[in-house]
Amino acid sequence: MKQEIAFIQRADLKVKPDTASLGFGKYFSDYMFVMDYHTDIGWNDPRIIPYAPLTLDPASMVFHYGQAIFEGLKAYKTADGTIQLFRPEKNMKRLNESCDRLCIPLIDEDFLLHAIKQLIVTEKDWIPDGEGTSLYIRPFIFSTEPYLGVRASKQYQLLVILSPVGAYYGNQLSPVRINVEEHYVRAVIGGVGHVKTAGNYAASLKAQEKAEANGFAQILWLDAKENKYVEEVGSMNIFFKINGEVITPRLNGSILPGVTRDSVIELLKYWNIPVREVKISIEEVFAAYERGELEEAFGSGTAAVISPVGELNWNDQTITINDQNIGQLSQRLYNEMTGIQLGKKEDPFNWTVKVAQV
């Protein structure tokens, strides 16, 4: 796709929020990227236009049959004024995997990345520069054809919106309490758990609310077939450090392949810390705790980067991990990852992609 990206200027810019009050996903920048799809003409009319409400027929298929997928990545501003992305090509690839599974027409990954860069340059003043802040990038696609009947839509819209964010889980690493969900499930092999489709998140809310009502911050999901094997946390993958070795559930078709997960594995290998992707039951995790071998547990995701787990509750058993303190490895990984993202540390894997210099 070699199309020009049209640009429509807005008359007035918004007042930017205070860095301290950013939170996550509450504020949106002045412009958005939009592109349309129709079976007759493919993806067309790429444009950067003022952030504004969409106009959608009430019969638009997304409201009824839920073809909706998304990605999440961040733009960072380094101390020397470089604007950069972290492994964005992986998000583009995963977006297309989500498209494929949901019968949404594939996008040109290079073109979308190019468009995102252009949008970020337009919105460079929206990248906050406080500690732990960044500009969250949300590409998403949904079906727009007005039709009631179960089949793939013939029309779609792709958007990219930007939100300046603070740290997802507050301003510094703090171990969270997690409940192992026994009744509800997030995903099953043969389903859509391995891609980022809207319905996965809607389906997860009930268990999330139950967990929160009981004082837990997140859920640890088990597999849906046997309710036995560890899968992942709300919007993070999960790692356990057991007796010096780091393990994480193997990608089995119902777990989301996180970009952060992959980066953690790569970093650990680089550091010569033993790491394995395995099928691990929750029983084994608790048994490792009993043996005194469960040294750390942490989640990994774009929003939080690394999130240490302080407590795990499974049925009536509660275990405290690393005395509710931030694990050494968790902290090291967090420092390394955010260091690379913010240009404070060397980037031996060439993970960062420069967008512009300001």
Added chain:
Amino acid sequence: MKQEIAFIQRADLKVKPDTASLGFGKYFSDYMFVMDYHTDIGWNDPRIIPYAPLTLDPASMVFHYGQAIFEGLKAYKTADGTIQLFRPEKNMKRLNESCDRLCIPLIDEDFLLHAIKQLIVTEKDWIPDGEGTSLYIRPFIFSTEPYLGVRASKQYQLLVILSPVGAYYGNQLSPVRINVEEHYVRAVIGGVGHVKTAGNYAASLKAQEKAEANGFAQILWLDAKENKYVEEVGSMNIFFKINGEVITPRLNGSILPGVTRDSVIELLKYWNIPVREVKISIEEVFAAYERGELEEAFGSGTAAVISPVGELNWNDQTITINDQNIGQLSQRLYNEMTGIQLGKKEDPFNWTVKVAQV
């Protein structure tokens, strides 16, 4: 909820489509019912307004986290000019079950039914009266709060739109070819398969497209845990008549409890035809065929009412049911159900609910 329903008149009415060209879900009437929700004030501002595009923030949570549920029922016009619904209270109840599972605030079932009746009276000229036609009613709810973060939305919109429809699967009963899906799954226990949420349908498209590419009209889904037990068809429940007895998969938490399914069971009991809700494997169905005992198979759903199955394909085995003819019982059930719906037959269960006389 004892609120008045506001009404905004439109200037011009649409030209109504030809009865012969109706199809399903392509045309929408002049007005729609809308109601809003905000956590601070609950469901509010019920109104019947001109059918028109919605205005939604790009960050509206429905596009990202998929809280979206719906119902489907029909209004019929009888020969003597009665407008009636078929067991609508069951759809209201199921709507609330969907709400509950998806963390969407419950609605007042009586009020919504009242609003639907009022909308239908407003739109009475949109109820077609050709053979097999009706006015399809689509209530749906989705999250509207502009926020990026996985939690239940604080704002929603409920709409009811109307679509004059012909018969879903063409103009007369015709046995369909169905593929038993071995790889993809629709739903799993602990998930959301037992409610009508948008994501379920998006997740089903891939297998549906695969089936269609191989010449099949529909999919027969198996359970997700063992890929062994029969669940349901695309948007219908499934029945088998084996050696004089009718069986249908027992509601297990991953099957949608169809209103038509329930009506079929009630009718069969009323007729003293043996009927059982069981856990049945696809193997047993094929074994019954081998023994020469599989007499009929049919799907049940609001759209198609009764849809005979002419052929079932499982792996490399294909079985032809009842020589690809419409089964006697399938036809009898179809006649009885549509007869009751159209006021041509007695309604011993008081299933129909009168809306108005025209």
